[in-house]
Amino acid sequence: MSKQSLPVVDVTGPGDVDADECCPPLTSEPLGEERAVELARVFKAMGDPVRLRLLSLIASNQGGEACVCELTGVFDLSGPTISHHLKVLREAGLITGERRGTWVYYRVVPERLAQVSTLLDLAPTS
Amino acid sequence: MSKQSLPVVDVTGPGDVDADECCPPLTSEPLGEERAVELARVFKAMGDPVRLRLLSLIASNQGGEACVCELTGVFDLSGPTISHHLKVLREAGLITGERRGTWVYYRVVPERLAQVSTLLDLAPTS
DNA sequence: AAGCTGTTTCGATGGATGTCGATACAGACG
DNA sequence: CGTCTGTATCGACATCCATCGAAACAGCTT
Numbered sequence: 543m544s545k546q547s548l549p550v551v552d553v554t555g556p557g558d559v560d561a562d563e564c565c566p567p568l569t570s571e572p573l574g575e576e577r578a579v580e581l582a583r584v585f586k587a588m589g590d591p592v593r594l595r596l597l598s599l600i601a602s603n604q605g606g607e608a609c610v611c612e613l614t615g616v617f618d619l620s621g622p623t624i625s626h627h628l629k630v631l632r633e634a635g636l637i638t639g640e641r642r643g644t645w646v647y648y649r650v651v652p653e654r655l656a657q658v659s660t661l662l663d664l665a666p667t668s
Numbered sequence: 669m670s671k672q673s674l675p676v677v678d679v680t681g682p683g684d685v686d687a688d689e690c691c692p693p694l695t696s697e698p699l700g701e702e703r704a705v706e707l708a709r710v711f712k713a714m715g716d717p718v719r720l721r722l723l724s725l726i727a728s729n730q731g732g733e734a735c736v737c738e739l740t741g742v743f744d745l746s747g748p749t750i751s752h753h754l755k756v757l758r759e760a761g762l763i764t765g766e767r768r769g770t771w772v773y774y775r776v777v778p779e780r781l782a783q784v785s786t787l788l789d790l791a792p793t794s
Numbered sequence: 795a796a797g798c799t800g801t802t803t804c805g806a807t808g809g810a811t812g813t814c815g816a817t818a819c820a821g822a823c824g
Numbered sequence: 825c826g827t828c829t830g831t832a833t834c835g836a837c838a839t840c841c842a843t844c845g846a847a848a849c850a851g852c853t854t
Binding site: 609610611614621622624625626628629641644645646 | 799800801802803804
Binding site for chain 4: 590
């Protein structure tokens with residue numbers, strides 16, 4: 543622990559899913575097949591208790607980011623399993639990770655969360 | 669097609685998941701294990717392209733409801749498969765179905781959608 | 795360089811899931 | 825009552841997925 547500014551390397555893959563796409567609410571019009579496939583990947587990523595908790599741990603943590611080392615201890619799961627879940631969240635575009643020195647930090651992608659939230663918005667006063 | 673008012677029978681099961689539960693945003697505090705399991709079931713239900721499209725077809729349809737007979741034709745899938753997907757959505761508390769005479773109509777549960785949307789809300793100005 | 799810690803990748807495996815055809819159930823209509 | 829249509833359940837099967845241990849990779853420290 544002597545260095546002050548550590549090299550920052552983006553460890554995030556290409557991010558299989560784009561985060562900035564138009565996303566009208568479900569109530570406005572039927573979802574096209576292609577978009578349904580993309581969105582389903584995001585929901586599927588959130589469709590696991592461990593991943594949901596990981597997401598909330600990262601989102602609610604101080605500074606909006608969390609080190610992997612802070613996450614592994616919370617669960618009764620092996621390191622590789624946690625890493626796998628983080629990868630799924632990453633590939634869904636829900637989080638990004640960067641390595642700072644020894645540790646890897648993850649943070650949520652607000653645009654992605656907002657996109658999904660918008661999708662679920664209901665008609666003004668149904 | 670001679671009857672005017674048909675008997676209305678709720679065909680919806682117990683609805684394994686309650687819809688009216690407190691649901692602070694992911695960013696506010698870490699999700700407990702139990703609640704994560706419940707919420708994961710909802711996201712998992714939405715984590716399939718066919719189910720997402722079914723949800724949007726129902727939500728965006730005239731009157732906020734759709735007959736199963738209107739849904740089966742949209743997909744290149746067998747009747748039992750569509751029925752299965754509707755059951756998953758139902759058990760996740762996302763839709764309810766009722767039989768009116770010969771046909772079964774499904775409609776979305778707005779509270780459930782709102783609950784999930786709230787969960788994804790971000791801090792005021794992160 | 796050698797060793798140590800944190801993180802990811804790789805293969806394997808048991809269990810969950812999407813799909814189907816066959817069958818059963820519900821209501822309408824002769 | 826029998827039959828027809830719409831919908832749900834059942835059983836089977838192929839595929840996907842969560843999990844693990846082992847091994848590889850990254851970077852620090854001596």
